Amino acid sequence: MAIRLIATELTEQERDLQAQVRAFCEEHLPRGSFEPGLGMSSGQSRDLSRELGKRGWLGMALPQEYGGSDRSTVDRLVVVEELLRRGAPLEHHWTADRQSGVMINRSGTQEQKQRFLPSIAAGELCFCIGMSEPDSGSDLASVKSRAIPVDGGWLLNGTKIWTSNAHFADWMICLCRTHDADNPHQGLSQLLIDMRSPGITINPIPLLDGTADFAEVVFEDVFVPEDLLLGEPGNGWTQVTSELSFERAGPERWITPVIIVENFLRENADSLSPAAVDFLGHTIARWWGLRQISLAAARMIDEGLAPALQAAIGKDMGTEFEQEVITALQQLIDIEPSLVSRSPFSRLLARAVLVAPSWPIRGGTNEVLKGIIAKGLR
C-alpha cells in the first residue's frame, strides 16, 4: 500500500515558540556576526548550546523531572529549523539533542537518566555516535567491536570510524557485540562510553573541505562500568534501528542549501536571469513540500506513531534535492567558488560543492533507505 502522510500545521503555541526563536536568532546570531556553516556540520559553540539550554530549547521532548521541557518533536523541529537555516554552530549539542537524550530517556535506567539528561538539556554534554566501523558501513549488524564481561563491567576492544565530533565529544553511545549469537542481529548492545576513558585513541580524518569533522576511534581494553550499558543486553539492534529513525525525519535533510540560495539571492538580486528566477520558484515549492513531510512525520511521532517509512522518504527525497540545488546553482552562475572568497555565497557554495556528496550518505545511505522503503511497500 502507498505511503501517506496527514497534513498538519503549527499550533498557536508552536507559532509563539517560532517567534521566540526568530527573535533569539536576531539578537544572538545576526547575519555577519559569525561564519555560517552548512547544516549539521556547522562548527560548535558551547556558549550557543548553553544559551539554547537555558531557554529550554534542548532536550525538548525529555521529561521535566530530568531537566527537559516535556515538549514535543514538533517543538524541536520549530527550534532547529530556525537555527539550521542560519547556519548556526550547533555541533556541540546536535547529536545529544537529536538522539542520544531520546535514547537514554527511552532505554536508560533511572540512574542513567539522572546522570545524563539534565546536562544534555542544559547544552553541556557533547555526544557522538559509535555505529560505523572500517568493515561495517551500511551492513551495520556486522560490527566487530566487542565488549567482554569483566569484574564490575565490560572490556571494550575495536574501532569505530566516520564518527563526527569524536574529538570534542564527552560521551559516545557505542554499538558493540556483547554476546555470541547465531544471527548477526542478536548479541549486540549499546554502551555509554566516557570519551576520556583510558585506552581510547582518537584520530581525526580531514574531510574534503579541510575540516576535521570526522574521526576514527580506537578502543584498546577500555573499561566500561556495568551501569553504563544502555537498555537490554543483546537488544542493541532494535535500539539502534529506532535511533536511526530519529535521525532521518528532521529538517537537516533538506535545509542545508537554504542559506546558500538565500545568499545567492541577496548578492545577485539585480542580475537574475529568467532561469535563475525559475530556479527560485521551483525550489521554493519543493522546499515547502519537503518541510511539510518533516512536519507531518514529527507530528506522527508526537502522536505515538512510528513513521519509519515516512521519515525514510523524507530523508531520501530531501538529500537528493539538496544535491540538485547545488548542481543547479553552479549552472546558473559562472563563478569559481572559493573557500576564502569575500562573498558569503561563494564561500558557502565552495564548501557545499565539496561536502554535498556526504548528505545522502550519513544517517544510512539512500540506497539502503530505498531498500527499506521498498520492503515497506510490499
Added chain:
Amino acid sequence: MSEQDLLFETADRLFAAVCTFDEVQRAQNSGWSDLSWEASNELGLTRIGVGEDAGGVGGSIADAVALLMAAGYHSVPLPLAESTLLAGWLAKAPGVILPEGPLTVIPNKANDSLRLDGAKLFGTAQRVPWGRKASLVLGLIDGHIIGVTPSQATVSEDVNVAGEARDDLSFDGVTPVLCERAVPEQTKQSLQLVGALSRSALMAGALLRVADITAQYTQERKQFGKAIGSFQAVQLHVVRCAEQAAYVDLGVQVAAREADRGVAAFEIMAAKTLANDAARIASRAAHQAHGAMGMTQEYVLHQYTRRLWAWRSEYGDASWVHHLGEAVVALGADHHFHVIADGSASGISL
C-alpha cells in the same frame, strides 16, 4: 477519521465498483460513461463543494479535493472537477443557480477570444472538458459568471492525451442562459488557481494509484527466477513512485486546507508545481518498471500515466514556477525561508 477521509473512502468504494478498467476503456472510445455519472450522482458526489443555494450539496473545498483524489485514483472519466470544485467556486457569485447534470467550466486558455458584447457571447473557448456533454458550460468572462449550453455553440470535438473530451466551443452572439456579475475575488487568476488545485488533487490520486500498481506488478512479475521487485535497480523505480505520490498527496492536503481559509495562492501554485514534477518522475519510473507491458492499452497503467501527462498541461505547467520565482525575488532574501516555513502567511505576494 476526518470528514475528508470518510468522503474519500465512500467515493473510493463506489468508483472501484463502477469505474473498472473496462468501463474507463469504453468511456475513452465513446467519450462518456453514463454508468459512472449516474452512480456518482445518486450518492450526491457530483455536487460536493457546491453551495446548497446554488443547487449543490454543500461541503468545503477540502471535501471536493478529497473526492477528486478518489476520482484520480480510479481515473473516473467525468468532469467531476468542473461539476464540484470549479462550479462551486463560480457559484459564489449571487444569483448563480446550477442545473442538474454534468457541468463544465471554460478553462480560459491564454489565447481564447471569448468576449461579452451587449450581454451576447462571441468567440471561441478552447479545450473545454466534455463541452459536448455538459448540461451547462460555465465561464468567467469579462467580470461575469456566464452559463451557456452546448447547443448554443459550434462544437469542435477533440481529446487530450488521455483520450478525455476536450472540445472547442465557438459562440456567435448567443445570449447566455446564465449571466451574473462576478464577485471581486473571482478573478481570472483565481480561476486558474482553483483549476490548478482541482488538477493537483486528481493528480495526487493518480500518483497514489501509479505507486500501488507499480509496487504490485513488481512483486508479481518474475524474471531470472524471482520477483523483479527484489532487484535493487527496480526497487528504485518503485520507491520513486511512492515518494512522489506521498509528496503530492500531502502538498494537496495542505493547499486545500489553506484554500478553505481564503488565501492559498502560494500553496496551490506549489502543490501544482510538485504534481507537475511528479507526473514526469513517477510516470517514467512506473513505465520503466513495467517494461513493454506498461506501454499497451491492454494494461491498466496507461489510464493513469496518460492522465498525469494531460492534467500536467492544464491550469499551469511552467508558468507557476516563474510566477513563484518572481514573488520570491520581490519578497527578498531575508524572507526566503519564511516562505518555506509559513507559505502564504509569509506575506509572499502572488
